[in-house]
Structures are given as C-alpha cells and as structure tokens.
C-alpha cells in the first residue's frame with residue numbers, strides 16, 4: 001500500500017505539472033491556413049488586390065473558449081512587425097480568417113505603416129504573438145518558401161492531423177516539388193480544412209454555395 005502510494009504521488013504530480021504548466025497545452029491558438037499569393041478576389045469586396053486578398057486563418061485547437069484580445073499577427077522573422085490585432089472570442093474547433101483588407105484597415109486605424117499582411121511571395125514568416133502588459137509571448141509561427149506562395153495556393157494543416165501541412169492546390173496544381181506537397185484540395189478561408197476537391201474553374205463564392213457554407 002505504502003509503495004503504491006509512493007509510486008502514485010509522483011505520477012499525480014507529473015500529471016498536474018504536465019497539465020497545468022506545459023506551454024504546448026496552452027497553445028490553443030494556431031495558424032491553420034494562409035494564402036500568400038492570391039490571384040482572385042478572396043475577401044469578396046469585388047476587386048482583386050495582391051495585398052487585400054491575402055489571408056491568414058487561425059484555429060482554436062483547445063477545449064475552451066479563447067478571448068482573442070492581445071493576440072496579434074506579426075510578419076517577418078526580425079522582431080515584431082504588427083499587422084493585425086485580434087478581438088472577440090474563438091470557440092473550440094472554430095477558425096477565424098483575417099484578410100489583407102482587415103489588416104490594412106487595422107493598420108490605417110492604428111497609425112501603422114499600411115502594408116496589409118505583407119506575405120512575401122519569395123518566402124516569409126507569419127507569427128502569432130500574445131501581448132499582455134509587458135509580456136510578449138510567441139504563440140505559433142510558420143515559415144514558408146517561395147513555392148508555397150504561388151497563385152491561389154493556400155498552405156494549411158490537414159484537418160484531424162494538425163502536425164501535417166499541405167498545399168491546397170486544386171486551382172493551381174503543384175508540379176511535384178512543392179514544400180509542403182500539394183493535396184488537390186480547394187483553399188478554405190474561414191472554414192476548417194476539409195478537403196474539397198475541384199479542378200473546375202469556379203469561384204470561392206460558388207464553392208461556398210455548393211457546400212452550404214454561408215459565412216465568410
């Protein structure tokens with residue numbers, strides 16, 4: 001009895017320390033998908049813009065609501081170049097997409113240089129930080145290379161397999177040397193990364209209608 005007690009207490013402490021102090025378990029907000037080189041009107045304002053139609057999607061992979069106040073998108077590998085500050089709440093499993101036009105509006109409203117998300121087509125880094133008082137903590141980041149920034153290809157985590165990234169290349173098929181590889185699926189800004197296959201030349205609006213997706 002005593003031996004099992006001595007054995008169990010450290011296990012319980014280990015479980016508690018893992019559960020409460022492992023920063024990985026607190027990284028509930030992850031970058032889920034992004035498009036660095038849009039070639040069509042992704043933000044739905046009726047006009048194509050290489051800046052305003054870029055997008056970054058985040059997901060809440062935890063099991064509790066997350067208050068997004070303090071979460072910010074930074075562009076580039078050097079220091080912080082703030083491009084957008086989130087607000088609102090994200091429920092478990094829910095995604096949220098920020099378009100270049102949202103980023104531009106935030107920059108204009110807060111007197112930042114107006115670059116939009118500035119996802120460089122030659123490769124870049126996207127980071128999510130959480131800022132609380134004087135504490136700025138990196139929450140997630142993704143580096144991408146130039147072949148991941150080709151017309152209308154997004155890069156995203158595979159739904160149900162968050163460690164695996166693919167290029168969603170249905171509308172601009174990867175030649176075989178893509179990093180990450182292509183999966184033949186349509187990009188899904190604002191929706192979980194289910195695989196919708198379509199080599200047809202249809203609009204994102206038509207895809208949403210066909211799939212019964214009404215948000216944006």
Ligand SMILES: [Ca+2]
Pocket residue numbers: 036037038050054118119120121
């Ligand atoms: Ca770009």
Ligand SMILES: [Ca+2]
Pocket residue numbers: 040041042043044045046047048049052053
């Ligand atoms: Ca647009």
Ligand SMILES: [Ca+2]
Pocket residue numbers: 075076117118119120124
């Ligand atoms: Ca950039």
Ligand SMILES: [Ca+2]
Pocket residue numbers: 032033057095156187188189190191192193
């Ligand atoms: Ca998505």
